[in-house]
Ligand SMILES: Nc1ncnc2c1ncn2[C@@H]1O[C@H](COP(=O)(O)OP(=O)(O)OP(=O)(O)O)[C@@H](O)[C@H]1O
């Protein structure tokens with residue numbers, strides 16, 4: 001299988017960065033995050049891109065960054081929470097090993113809070129979360145080869161469950 005060893009998908013704050021780094025360490029590979037790529041390439045925060053140019057422009061930048069990372073990276077790759085909204089990106093994930101990290105709404109509010117750095121959850125996070133997940137849950141499930149529930153688990157426990165589910169050997 002060419003492309004990343006593992007791709008992580010899931011909503012904002014579910015632990016993609018935290019678990020992604022731990023997974024990469026355990027597997028002896030490098031970690032890459034498309035949100036970080038976008039910030040580095042654009043020289044602006046994601047919140048700034050949303051405010052300056054709107055969500056549609058952000059999604060176009062994101063799509064290019066995701067496709068580049070899928071072609072270049074062979075370690076653990078975390079995608080931005082909304083990357084799976086794009087049909088070409090979902091098609092591109094079809095042959096990949098993809099772990100969907102999931103959580104329920106209460107866990108989501110605990111982990112993301114009222115964080116202004118997450119523009120899609122800035123106002124009424126509980127309601128926004130539910131709406132986002134209604135629109136996206138089936139897309140995360142569509143691209144996933146494994147689903148790992150993170151509720152009530154530490155990042156280390158989530159990492160272990162993911163390794164077992166993916167049947168990957170440690171370095
Ligand atoms: N299993 C866990 N249990 C409790 N807290 C966690 C867990 N995993 C991550 N966290 C905490 O939740 C917050 C969000 O985690 P993280 O930044 O890894 O998520 P993310 O999916 O990368 O989010 P983003 O949308 O910003 O990319 C952090 O404060 C992190 O410490």
Ligand SMILES: O=C(O)C1=C[C@@H](O)[C@@H](O)[C@H](O)C1
Nearest residue numbers: 012035046080081082118119
């Ligand atoms: O879920 C989303 O739509 C987003 C998630 C983040 O990773 C960022 O990519 C951005 O804040 C949008």
Ligand SMILES: [Mg+2]
Nearest residue numbers: 016017033035
């Ligand atoms: Mg992250």
